[in-house]
Amino acid sequence: MAAPSRSARSRALVHVFLAVFAAYSLFPLLWTLVTSLKRPADAVAYPPQWIPSPPTLQNYVDVLTRTAVPWQVLNTMIAASLAAFIVVAASSLAGYGFSRFDFRGKDVLLISLLGCVMVSGATKVVPLYLMLHKLGLLNSLSGLGLVYSVEFLPISVWLMKSYVDTIPVELDEAASVDGCSRLRTFVRIVFPLSLPGVVAVALITFVRSAQEFIYAATFLTETGVKTSPVGLYMFFTELGVEWGQLTAASLVVVLPIVLVFVILQKRFVSGLTMGAVR
């Protein structure tokens, strides 16, 4: 499993390195939490207080009751869930099709999907804006969800194809002996067995869509439909920003995603690697 074992001293060094790096990764989050628990005057005091005294939840109360942040978090969840739903439906069907059938143009389609993944991103902002405008999907969470799903579809199709490849084809044959059509075989056997892949695909799409900023900032300009990254950015660029409130709002925005991430961390990580290396 591991490389040749090392002395106790180098083992300790490895632990020190990991501990330092973990502290470095966590510190910005902790400092944000500390700031969010301070009164306005304490937040900007110098030298900074390490522990808020007295701690207050007032910033959270303000963010939750007086700002649009809770609604923006809800908007984000709607767009990201829609994207995840479209990706799961389309990529599991396509994964089944690419894995179990031989058809003309299959390899070309698979490679061009991979090509699309790389082209996507910033370069498409302008035409997508115009397309959504024509379709009447500007300022709409469904339009945003659709665009997000396309960002993650190619890699998800590849992931689902390699997942279905690992399911023994004998199961399909047994089903067809029992009189199942190919579609029924998919619904009854292949889809349930590829559930771990489906979860990974849904998670990546959901978490990454919920983080997205540029598309959301460009396609959603009306106040009511803004997603939380956009709302937070506007909060952030206002003059005379209140750091206590801003840090509290930041934590409210990331909390749902961090929870999903921590709970399903293993699946997320395996999904990331599957998507990247295959």
Place this chain on the structure above:
Amino acid sequence: MPPSLQGLEASRPPVAATLASPSGSTGRRAGPGVAMRTLTSDRVLPYFLVGPAVLLVFALTVYPTVYVLATSFTDWNLMRTVTKPVGFRNYVDLAGDELAIRALVNTVLFLVGSLALILVLGLALALALNEPVRFRTFFRSTVVLPWALTAVVVGVMWRWMLIPDIGIVNYMLAGLGINISFFLSPAAALATMVLVEVWRSTGYGMILVLAGLQGIEPSLYEAARIDGAGFWRALRHITLPLLVPTLLVATILLSIRSVNLIDIPLVVTGGGPARMTETLGLYMWKESFSFHHIGYGSAVAIVMFAINLVLTVFYIRSLSRSRR
């Protein structure tokens, strides 16, 4: 690896079997009509299965790309009503546009700086976490956590920690007699941008490397140990050579990400001071949506597209090579 390959190989025979022997094992219960139906549906069905995904992706990728290319040859400006073709003028202007060249240089500097740090740190972390250390799961989640945060929150956190006069980082550095103005000069602001990106993405790099490490045959290390090789020799002669394909893929994935990145530059420096730290993506976005120069912005997008294309070709090549 073997099971998935087996699956791939095994996925072909049944179709062939149905074609060759309609009265064989599959068709035992069914009459001739059913066998016929299976045959045609197997020819048409796959297109219906892959159709939705493929059409959706092509419609929202290929069409927009062609559209941007066409737009880049016009002087389209959202503030004017008339748009006319201008040939290659946008590209000629771009070649002499100091801000655009600055943005290209910044993109390359950002790419090289963040990539080098992410790969080195990611490799070190992956090596450490590939061993049975204590709290392995905790360390792994902690290092990856920043990757799950939206760029705007990352920006808020770091802007707050690095804020002049009252920021916590300068407060801690004051003990060492150091005071850094993180956003004052273009060079410092660009370096800050790199550091924030490294903070956010090292965990992702670590995961990519970890996947590669786990694919290395443990018996190789066993043999090395018997031959008396220490950790560093094993790293140099076994781990690193076998990691080359993984590192290559990680390099290209991270490069494509960096080239297209808009949100981190926007939230960390906003392109400032004085538009000196804009990257290509941010420059393109501002030209298109702040200054309404859609035609000119499209030309910048095409330059980015060309860079992506070159990287993609490398990506597909290195993938097919590492498969062999």
